[in-house]
Amino acid sequence: MTTLLTLAVLVLVAIAIWQMTKIFELSQLRTDNSEVANDKDNKNNGYLMFAFLVFIYGITIFSFAKYGKVLLPEAASEHGSDYDTLMLISMVIIFIVQIITQALLHYFAFKYRGEKGKRALFYADNNRLEFIWTIIPVIVLAGLILYGLYTWTNITDVNDEDDPLVVELYAQQFNWTARYAGDDNTLGSANVRMIDIDKANVLGLDESDPYAGDDVIVKELHLPVGRKVNFKMRSQDVLHSAYMPHFRAQMNCVPGMITEFSFTPTYTTEEMRQNPDVIEKVKRTNQIRAQKSVETGEVIDPWEFDYVLLCNKICGKSHYNMQMKIIVETEEEYNAWMASQQTFKNTMTASAQ
Numbered sequence: 617m618t619t620l621l622t623l624a625v626l627v628l629v630a631i632a633i634w635q636m637t638k639i640f641e642l643s644q645l646r647t648d649n650s651e652v653a654n655d656k657d658n659k660n661n662g663y664l665m666f667a668f669l670v671f672i673y674g675i676t677i678f679s680f681a682k683y684g685k686v687l688l689p690e691a692a693s694e695h696g697s698d699y700d701t702l703m704l705i706s707m708v709i710i711f712i713v714q715i716i717t718q719a720l721l722h723y724f725a726f727k728y729r730g731e732k733g734k735r736a737l738f739y740a741d742n743n744r745l746e747f748i749w750t751i752i753p754v755i756v757l758a759g760l761i762l763y764g765l766y767t768w769t770n771i772t773d774v775n776d777e778d779d780p781l782v783v784e785l786y787a788q789q790f791n792w793t794a795r796y797a798g799d800d801n802t803l804g805s806a807n808v809r810m811i812d813i814d815k816a817n818v819l820g821l822d823e824s825d826p827y828a829g830d831d832v833i834v835k836e837l838h839l840p841v842g843r844k845v846n847f848k849m850r851s852q853d854v855l856h857s858a859y860m861p862h863f864r865a866q867m868n869c870v871p872g873m874i875t876e877f878s879f880t881p882t883y884t885t886e887e888m889r890q891n892p893d894v895i896e897k898v899k900r901t902n903q904i905r906a907q908k909s910v911e912t913g914e915v916i917d918p919w920e921f922d923y924v925l926l927c928n929k930i931c932g933k934s935h936y937n938m939q940m941k942i943i944v945e946t947e948e949e950y951n952a953w954m955a956s957q958q959t960f961k962n963t964m965t966a967s968a969q
């Protein structure tokens with residue numbers, strides 16, 4: 617590191633000296649000063665502007681062709697398609713504007729390049745032009761913002777309609793824990809100050825709260841398909857962010873407060889595994905794994921698609937690995953799984969013995 621820094625300093629000092637010599641040379645009055653651009657230089661620079669334009673268009677097309685496949689597959693939640701439409705409309709507008717303005721910018725840089733004897737035209741202002749290029753962005757942006765706010769308000773509206781399942785997501789460095797509200801569908805109150813490791817009360821549930829007894833604490837999130845879920849997020853230590861990309865859901869987890877997000881899963885894990893994009897992605901990933909396995913001689917198991925809850929705030933050194941598996945299944949499968957889980961009261965009794 618030190619060597620690298622020393623080298624960088626040396627290079628920068630050399631550049632500074634070189635630049636200073638150039639300034640000194642330019643300040644000398646000479647008639648044949650070759651540093652002043654002539655018509656040929658200006659023309660070359662004009663063509664280079666076009667070359668740069670082709671380059672940025674080219675790299676855009678290349679990126680879409682090469683990396684388009686790593687985008688997320690179809691949304692697996694009810695609000696997901698609204699979110700994707702908003703994203704698509706915004707991107708299309710941005711791309712159209714970008715393509716036109718970049719072309720104009722580079723074309724004018726070429727057209728009005730320096731030429732001997734050519735003088736700039738003094739053009740004070742033109743009200744009609746000013747009006748046009750003000751009103752178009754105003755209308756487009758106002759439309760986009762209003763549409764965005766409308767969509768966002770719908771997506772982030774957490775309410776108790778349609779009998780939602782209540783689940784707490786508890787974040788800590790560096791893992792997730794989920795807590796189901798149990799038969800009463802009401803989470804018992806909890807606070808990090810009430811964490812009692814000796815009694816296996818890892819989430820700090822209030823043991824005297826009658827709502828807490830039937831809560832179910834798990835390390836793998838199971839959700840019934842088609843039923844709305846109201847998530848309540850807590851954090852034990854620092855800022856985390858509960859990110860469930862396939863459901864187009866993300867909410868910060870903030871120490872000292874409860875944040876909320878709500879969505880309805882629309883595809884079970886099994887159904888999502890049949891999605892053509894997912895099949896393709898699994899195939900690609902497993903090819904890479906197989907190749908790596910051959911190279912290193914290490915046995916790497918093939919990957920199978922699962923929904924996932926990730927942390928999307930850099931919360932510490934193992935942030936990258938802070939994740940929890942999500943399984944979306946049918947109502948019956950979910951009920952069977954839930955029936956096999958222990959309630960908070962039972963785990964407490966078991967650990968007290």
Ligand SMILES: [Cu+2]
Nearest residue numbers: 856927931938
């Ligand atoms: Cu985190």
